[in-house]
Amino acid sequence: MSSQDEQVAQRRSNLDALATLGVDVYPHAFERRHTVADLVDAYNARTHDELEAERPETVTSGRILAIRSFGKASFLAISDGRARIQVYIRQDSLPPLDFQIFKLLDIGDWIGVEGRLFRTKTNELTVWASRLHFLAKCLLPLPEKWHGLTDVEIRYRQRYLDLIVNAESRRVFETRGRVVSAVREFMTGRGYLEVETPMMQPIAGGALARPFVTHHNALDMPLYLRIAPELYLKRLTVGGLERVFEINRSFRNEGISTQHNPEFTMMEFYEAYADYQVLMRMTEELVATVARQSIGTDQIAFGDHRMSLTPPFARLSLRDAARAAASSTLGRAVSDGDLRNQECAAGLARALGVDIEQGEGAGKITCAIFEALCEDQLIQPTFVYDFPTEVSPLSKQKPGDPDTVERFELYIGGFEVANAFSELNDPAEQRRRFEDQLKERARGNVEAHAMDEDYIRALEYGLPPTAGEGVGIDRLVMLLTNSPSIRDVILFPLMRKRE
RNA sequence: GACCCGGUAGCUCAGUGGUAGAGCAUCUGACUUUUAAUCAGAGGGCCGCGGGUUCAAUCCCCGCCCGGGUCACCA
Numbered sequence: 001m002s003s004q005d006e007q008v009a010q011r012r013s014n015l016d017a018l019a020t021l022g023v024d025v026y027p028h029a030f031e032r033r034h035t036v037a038d039l040v041d042a043y044n045a046r047t048h049d050e051l052e053a054e055r056p057e058t059v060t061s062g063r064i065l066a067i068r069s070f071g072k073a074s075f076l077a078i079s080d081g082r083a084r085i086q087v088y089i090r091q092d093s094l095p096p097l098d099f100q101i102f103k104l105l106d107i108g109d110w111i112g113v114e115g116r117l118f119r120t121k122t123n124e125l126t127v128w129a130s131r132l133h134f135l136a137k138c139l140l141p142l143p144e145k146w147h148g149l150t151d152v153e154i155r156y157r158q159r160y161l162d163l164i165v166n167a168e169s170r171r172v173f174e175t176r177g178r179v180v181s182a183v184r185e186f187m188t189g190r191g192y193l194e195v196e197t198p199m200m201q202p203i204a205g206g207a208l209a210r211p212f213v214t215h216h217n218a219l220d221m222p223l224y225l226r227i228a229p230e231l232y233l234k235r236l237t238v239g240g241l242e243r244v245f246e247i248n249r250s251f252r253n254e255g256i257s258t259q260h261n262p263e264f265t266m267m268e269f270y271e272a273y274a275d276y277q278v279l280m281r282m283t284e285e286l287v288a289t290v291a292r293q294s295i296g297t298d299q300i301a302f303g304d305h306r307m308s309l310t311p312p313f314a315r316l317s318l319r320d321a322a323r324a325a326a327s328s329t330l331g332r333a334v335s336d337g338d339l340r341n342q343e344c345a346a347g348l349a350r351a352l353g354v355d356i357e358q359g360e361g362a363g364k365i366t367c368a369i370f371e372a373l374c375e376d377q378l379i380q381p382t383f384v385y386d387f388p389t390e391v392s393p394l395s396k397q398k399p400g401d402p403d404t405v406e407r408f409e410l411y412i413g414g415f416e417v418a419n420a421f422s423e424l425n426d427p428a429e430q431r432r433r434f435e436d437q438l439k440e441r442a443r444g445n446v447e448a449h450a451m452d453e454d455y456i457r458a459l460e461y462g463l464p465p466t467a468g469e470g471v472g473i474d475r476l477v478m479l480l481t482n483s484p485s486i487r488d489v490i491l492f493p494l495m496r497k498r499e
Numbered sequence: 500g501a502c503c504c505g506g507u508a509g510c511u512c513a514g515u516g517g518u519a520g521a522g523c524a525u526c527u528g529a530c531u532u533u534u535a536a537u538c539a540g541a542g543g544g545c546c547g548c549g550g551g552u553u554c555a556a557u558c559c560c561c562g563c564c565c566g567g568g569u570c571a572c573c574a
Binding site: 071075088143151153207209258260264409417475485496 | 500506508509510511512522523524525526529530531532533534535536537542543544564565566567568569571572573574
């Protein structure tokens, strides 16, 4: 019998023995007076003498994380997930049945404890158990107490184990919860209405990405999991909802990396009468406020870097960034005009060793140069603004410069955290952009945007001047929790099927 | 998809072309204020899977599976 089988058999036999004693081994509820965290909060500051004077009584519960046994006396460490407390067990302080129960406990079991609080000789806050209640069995051995669980594969596949033994992991997901709450509070506080739009869409639009495909049986209709909520949210702005946001799960059928999970969370919002300049100022406030509310500061450490999220953030035009990087790499002056000319831009890309595809336009090449040379250098928060029209089919052009749109991306820690633009609201121009995308698609670009006639019709009813933005919640949480991989901030990241 | 690294006891990790190792965990015994408890003993292994080389493979070679990283693609 393997060690695991042996340990499971032992735990099963302890469970059977409890049942034989007449213990309900799967009780339905337990009424506790305090959580473990309550006790620690309330009594951690009390001295030995204060506790002896007060003799506070409690009924609490948790999972056993350690057992130190001395024959007729023992110490347990129990946890409610938030805090730990010690339980002191003595044979002469417990009813005989409860001591029998104690002897059949294993590490990982859930128990309820009644008793009074005191401090041991070593000054540890402890519950002196007068009653023990069995709540549920842990049939499998837990990871080791000292090194814990470090195998990332098990941490992702069996997140519950990670959460039981790695306090840091729990802290990350608590922070994530606070980030989402803070984002919601920030938006609703500014008069935005939280809405929910379809995750299953007949046309997957709003971003340049490959969708997941599914099928509705009764309607016999192909459907796509959304790649973005964008087009639906703007339909709502057409409908007069002037400020809307959605905390949305979106899905993109693409590679997995430290910064990409096939399903990910964005906060996308639209504000009528605003343009991208307004959103830059709002985004600074959002990021700084959310940081302060979720981790208590807007000064963060990320890997080897320290970043300040205090507004204002740096601003850098995309072409200037690409131009400066290309100039310094090549040791010769590169002009704005060079980047706007397809032949010059393609030549630059070749000289810089940046991969581009045959027939790619100047705008796409400029972006490729930016991504290759600049992106991972942008550690401190930086708005990169003014993108080529070619790569932005839903954004509004700059006055007098049809090759450029009013769009920005926010970079922090070397990756993109937000993407925003003044929304294209001219239906005729939108149709032309979609048609360009169809040409892209015909060239074999599977990520090109699809035609969406209903969206154009919505624009024909009139979209007020509007700016919109998507903020990557997972990536924001990575920054605020100093997590190097997006999988560390997603409870159940997608993993290949096992067995 | 390409390349690099990894997979050995429940967990964390050593290790060697010749019968497989430690700590924690588990079991037995001692112990009524310990806290990585201690002490004495014991059990626990398809060394990821499948081929090959070899008298002999956990180790060398090839393929595959799973994971991590880098790149590519994307957000």
